Amino acid sequence: NAGVTQTPKFRVLKTGQSMTLLCAQDMNHEYMYWYRQDPGMGLRLIHYSVGEGTTAKGEVPDGYNVSRLKKQNFLLGLESAAPSQTSVYFCASSFNHGGPNQPQHFGDGTRLSIL
Amino acid sequence: GIQVEQSPPDLILQEGANSTLRCNFSDSVNNLQWFHQNPWGQLINLFYIPSGTKQNGRLSATTVATERYSLLYISSSQTTDSGVYFCAVGIVDMRFGAGTRLTVKP
Numbered sequence: 001n002a003g004v005t006q007t008p009k010f011r012v013l014k015t016g017q018s019m020t021l022l023c024a025q026d027m028n029h030e031y032m033y034w035y036r037q038d039p040g041m042g043l044r045l046i047h048y049s050v051g052e053g054t055t056a057k058g059e060v061p062d063g064y065n066v067s068r069l070k071k072q073n074f075l076l077g078l079e080s081a082a083p084s085q086t087s088v089y090f091c092a093s094s095f096n097h098g099g100p101n102q103p104q105h106f107g108d109g110t111r112l113s114i115l
Numbered sequence: 116g117i118q119v120e121q122s123p124p125d126l127i128l129q130e131g132a133n134s135t136l137r138c139n140f141s142d143s144v145n146n147l148q149w150f151h152q153n154p155w156g157q158l159i160n161l162f163y164i165p166s167g168t169k170q171n172g173r174l175s176a177t178t179v180a181t182e183r184y185s186l187l188y189i190s191s192s193q194t195t196d197s198g199v200y201f202c203a204v205g206i207v208d209m210r211f212g213a214g215t216r217l218t219v220k221p
Contacts (some may be wrong), residue, residue: 031207042201043158044120051205058208059116090158094161103148104209106158 002026006091006107011112013081021076021110023091031094032074033058033104034066036087043090049074081114088112117142119204121212128192130220134205136187137216147149148176149187152199160186161200190220196203 007022023032030051035043035058045058049068063085065077074093078085088111092104128134132188138147148159162169162176164185169176173192179186189196199214 033207042203042213043209044211045208050165050206088156103160103163104158105179110122 001009004093004107006110008110015081015083015114016020016098017081018079020090023074024105025093025095029095031096033092034046034076036088037090038087069074085115086112086114117204117210117212119202119212121202122214123215125216129149130192130194130221132192133190134192136143136200138212140204144204146204147185148203150201150203152201154198158207166184194219194221
């Protein structure tokens with residue numbers, strides 16, 4: 001199993017450009033999450049989804065949009081990239097809302113730089 | 116929202132030493148997890164421990180929910196233990212601490 005796969009692994013954008021980050025999981029998980037990690041900080045939740053066709057805001061949702069059209073995919077979009085969105089982005093998935101046998105599984109991250 | 120504080124922020128050890136990492140949280144929680152982020156940036160689940168004590172090899176964790184803290188113990192540290200250790204609280208909307216960066220020197 002591939003687990004959680006993030007595409008791309010690296011990307012450089014210019015301010016104002018748009019892009020979409022793709023997260024795919026092959027574990028039939030219901031819940032999926034997008035986080036960002038800035039230097040010296042822990043992860044912060046951007047958006048999450050509790051099932052196909054659903055999305056919800058996390059701690060830092062501004063400037064991002066998400067879609068969950070298929071259960072296995074969770075897309076994170078930046079409509080007009082800003083330098084403040086330079087970060088490492090992590091996707092995660094879990095079978096249910098988390099717990100001892102339902103931990104979040106993380107992808108390897110996408111390093112995004114916005115000039 | 117809930118605040119999560121970790122200490123110390125940085126820790127340097129010689130191989131074979133023991134260490135204790137602390138996580139304080141500002142409100143009652145029904146979920147607490149410890150993660151290890153290795154030098155390549157990968158996040159690995161270590162423990163799900165909302166209360167009580169768990170052990171996994173050289174690592175163990177204790178959460179005292181009533182006093183709002185959790186401890187991660189690493190015994191006989193190895194260079195492969197290097198990286199950043201995070202605690203996170205919450206279920207769906209998890210809040211992470213800023214982490215403890217551990218460096219184990221050979």
